[in-house]
Amino acid sequence: xxxxxxxxxxxxxxxxxxxxxxxxxxxxxxxxxxxxxxxxxxxxxxxxxxxxxxxxxxxxxxxxxxxxxxxxxxxxxxxxxxxxxxxxxxxxxxxxxxxxxxxxxxxxxxxxxxxxxxxxxxxxxxxxxxxxxxxxxxxxxxxxxxxxxxxxxxxxxxxxxxxxxxxxxxxxxxxxxxxxxxxxxxxxxxxxxxxxxxxxxxxxxxxxxxxxxxxxxxxxxxxxxxxxxxxxxxxxxxxxxxxxxxxxxxxxxxxxxxxxxxxxxxxxxxxxxxxxxxxxxxxxxxxxxxxxxxxxxxxxxxxxxxxxxxxxxxxxxxxxxxxxxxxxxxxxxxxxxxxxx
Amino acid sequence: xxxxxxxxxxxxxxxxxxxxxxxxxxxxxxxxxxxxxxxxxxxxxxxxxxxxxxxxxxxxxxxxxxxxxxxxxxxxxxxxxxxxxxxxxxxxxxxxxxxxxxxxxxxxxxxxxxxxxxxxxxxxxxxxxxxxxxxxxxxxxxxxxxxxxxxxxxxxxxxxxxxxxxxxxxxxxxxxxxxxxxxxxxxxxxxxxxxxxxxxxxxxxxxxxxxxxxxxxxxxxxxxxxxxxxxxxxxxxxxxxxxxxxxxxxxxxxxxxxxxxxxxxxxxxxxxxxxxxxxxxxxxxxxxxxxxxxxxxxxxxxxxxxxxxxxxxxxxxxxxxxxxxxxxxxxxxxxxxxxxxxxxxxxxxxx
Numbered sequence: 258x259x260x261x262x263x264x265x266x267x268x269x270x271x272x273x274x275x276x277x278x279x280x281x282x283x284x285x286x287x288x289x290x291x292x293x294x295x296x297x298x299x300x301x302x303x304x305x306x307x308x309x310x311x312x313x314x315x316x317x318x319x320x321x322x323x324x325x326x327x328x329x330x331x332x333x334x335x336x337x338x339x340x341x342x343x344x345x346x347x348x349x350x351x352x353x354x355x356x357x358x359x360x361x362x363x364x365x366x367x368x369x370x371x372x373x374x375x376x377x378x379x380x381x382x383x384x385x386x387x388x389x390x391x392x393x394x395x396x397x398x399x400x401x402x403x404x405x406x407x408x409x410x411x412x413x414x415x416x417x418x419x420x421x422x423x424x425x426x427x428x429x430x431x432x433x434x435x436x437x438x439x440x441x442x443x444x445x446x447x448x449x450x451x452x453x454x455x456x457x458x459x460x461x462x463x464x465x466x467x468x469x470x471x472x473x474x475x476x477x478x479x480x481x482x483x484x485x486x487x488x489x490x491x492x493x494x495x496x497x498x499x500x501x502x503x504x505x506x507x508x509x510x511x512x513x514x515x516x517x518x519x520x521x522x523x524x525x526x527x528x529x530x531x532x533x534x535x536x537x538x539x540x541x542x543x544x545x546x547x548x549x550x551x552x553x554x555x556x557x558x559x560x561x562x563x564x565x566x567x568x569x570x571x572x573x574x575x576x577x578x579x580x581x582x583x584x585x586x587x588x589x590x591x592x593x594x595x596x597x598x
Numbered sequence: 599x600x601x602x603x604x605x606x607x608x609x610x611x612x613x614x615x616x617x618x619x620x621x622x623x624x625x626x627x628x629x630x631x632x633x634x635x636x637x638x639x640x641x642x643x644x645x646x647x648x649x650x651x652x653x654x655x656x657x658x659x660x661x662x663x664x665x666x667x668x669x670x671x672x673x674x675x676x677x678x679x680x681x682x683x684x685x686x687x688x689x690x691x692x693x694x695x696x697x698x699x700x701x702x703x704x705x706x707x708x709x710x711x712x713x714x715x716x717x718x719x720x721x722x723x724x725x726x727x728x729x730x731x732x733x734x735x736x737x738x739x740x741x742x743x744x745x746x747x748x749x750x751x752x753x754x755x756x757x758x759x760x761x762x763x764x765x766x767x768x769x770x771x772x773x774x775x776x777x778x779x780x781x782x783x784x785x786x787x788x789x790x791x792x793x794x795x796x797x798x799x800x801x802x803x804x805x806x807x808x809x810x811x812x813x814x815x816x817x818x819x820x821x822x823x824x825x826x827x828x829x830x831x832x833x834x835x836x837x838x839x840x841x842x843x844x845x846x847x848x849x850x851x852x853x854x855x856x857x858x859x860x861x862x863x864x865x866x867x868x869x870x871x872x873x874x875x876x877x878x879x880x881x882x883x884x885x886x887x888x889x890x891x892x893x894x895x896x897x898x899x900x901x902x903x904x905x906x907x908x909x910x911x912x913x914x915x916x917x918x919x920x921x922x923x924x925x926x927x928x929x930x931x932x933x934x935x936x937x938x939x940x941x942x943x944x945x946x947x948x949x
Binding site for chain 1: 685687738742743744751752753757758762882885889890892897924925927933937938
């Protein structure tokens with residue numbers, strides 16, 4: 258279980274020191290990014306990475322702080338995406354109740370988090386490696402169900418023609434507004450996870466991850482804490498599902514298939530599960546590989562490439578890119594010392 | 599038995615409702631067997647046909663379910679063995695199935711002998727299994743999460759490479775002539791006006807698959823319970839450190855189990871590719887089946903795998919006939935219900 262082991266530095270101080278200078282630089286860079294990026298880099302890479310980063314974040318929250326590795330995050334996101342398609346507008350002329358966007362989003366995220374809590378309630382009955390098996394079975398079953406069921410999920414073809422709404426005089430479908438929308442949601446979720454990790458609940462959750470037995474003996478309701486973590490992770494995953502369906506404009510069983518389910522784990526593990534920034538790093542690497550795989554190995558063999566990257570990361574650095582950085586730091590420091598001598 | 603039967607009748611006279619649990623279960627079981635025997639042998643009245651569509655549809659669903667259960671059992675027994683011994687969830691197990699099917703197809707069509715294809719499916723995958731154990735799992739020993747992630751990575755790469763080699767087309771391994779054709783089963787469907795009885799015909803090959811599964815199940819059981827290596831495997835399941843301390847080469851035992859597990863997956867691939875078909879995506883299907891069978895049946899238990907496979911196979915085929923678009927939900931409900939009542943699975947041990 259070394260992947261989800263603890264390194265949780267305490268954040269102390271106030272003002273800029275409390276937020277951390279790297280964070281300020283990062284936010285500035287991301288806010289200014291549209292000035293230099295083309296529409297393609299803005300949406301297909303910027304926005305898409307942020308969405309996948311959010312998905313990874315929902316897993317990181319569970320796996321990093323709670324020690325529960327789930328493969329059903331895409332299912333939770335998919336439930337939100339399907340809810341947006343069914344309750345809002347779509348041009349498949351199946352269902353599509355045409356509710357206002359904000360009610361749709363609230364209901365979609367609510368449904369996703371309830372679904373996530375239910376998945377949690379099913380899987381917390383067992384521990385460790387069993388969680389992966391059960392959530393994978395749930396994700397696969399959901400994929401087959403959406404594929405078979407025409408009454409609710411419109412079967413194999415799913416729903417198309419779902420668009421981000423236009424409000425406050427802004428068409429959120431356009432590249433720049435959509436990028437800022439993704440950035441805003443991602444930043445809020447990131448900050449919330451970072452803050453939540455230091456809260457009483459976050460500390461309790463981490464303690465449960467490290468020693469559930471002792472926490473139970475101390476009188477904590479371990480199951481309730483875990484299920485609440487699933488609920489929170491469902492909110493993040495649900496938000497990313499809403500953004501994902503607005504980004505793609507469509508949702509089908511392929512969106513919630515086993516491939517994407519595994520990709521969420523790949524993104525989170527490649528980035529690193531120790532810090533909320535990890536999944537976003539992983540998402541950038543994942544999306545860049547996906548976009549430029551066509552030049553490296555041809556578009557057809559993208560899965561081989563990402564699978565090999567994943568294998569190498571798991572073998573070489575269990576903590577992902579973050580772990581590589583952590584390991585490189587002392588070496589770099591030593592080198593500078595040596596050069597001074 | 600005779601003593602308890604006697605007490606049932608006496609109890610019935612002297613004090614009403616004074617049956618023990620065991621006796622009442624026995625009565626329920628006898629009643630169920632009688633009903634099933636009547637359903638199997640008699641011509642169904644109209645009301646039963648009305649509820650269950652027709653006897654032909656129902657009995658075929660049951661038989662198909664049993665065949666599928668046999669196939670699932672062969673796949674899942676390897677999975678559960680590997681898991682029970684090595685605490686290693688091999689999420690590439692579905693890929694082993696599919697690779698076995700493709701290899702079986704290639705060998706069977708090139709040599710013209712189906713049996714050679716079956717043997718090749720088993721042997722090649724057994725070698726692949728040993729290679730995985732030596733090259734991958736031995737390096738990550740004791741870190742079950744990383745092992746699982748690695749198998750996930752392998753399954754991604756394997757699925758993509760198999761797609762590159764064999765493409766997206768669906769293959770069918772043709773079984774030999776002596777396995778083709780249908781046989782009459784003793785299930786009476788109707789009696790013609792001239793007095794001739796109509797019995798349900800059923801593909802011979804599917805019955806053979808069921809028989810193979812039973813033979814493999816018995817074979818595994820004998821191997822685990824009656825041989826020296828089986829004893830080592832069982833003690834390894836309980837405490838591999840202690841087994842190692844008593845002078846057994848645990849890695850060799852692991853390698854044998856992995857070879858058998860992977861070989862069975864490949865074997866099932868060739869059989870499944872002959873009864874059904876071979877196509878990309880089947881790996882996921884059989885991985886799901888193995889996962890659910892093992893979750894329901896209990897990890898590391900061959901008997902549990904058999905029970906789980908029966909439940910899932912029957913549920914899948916029966917729902918295919920009676921509520922096709924919600925079929926997967928039944929499988930899911932079985933899994934959740936088991937987890938709710940017995941989180942460790944029907945035959946699983948609490949660790």
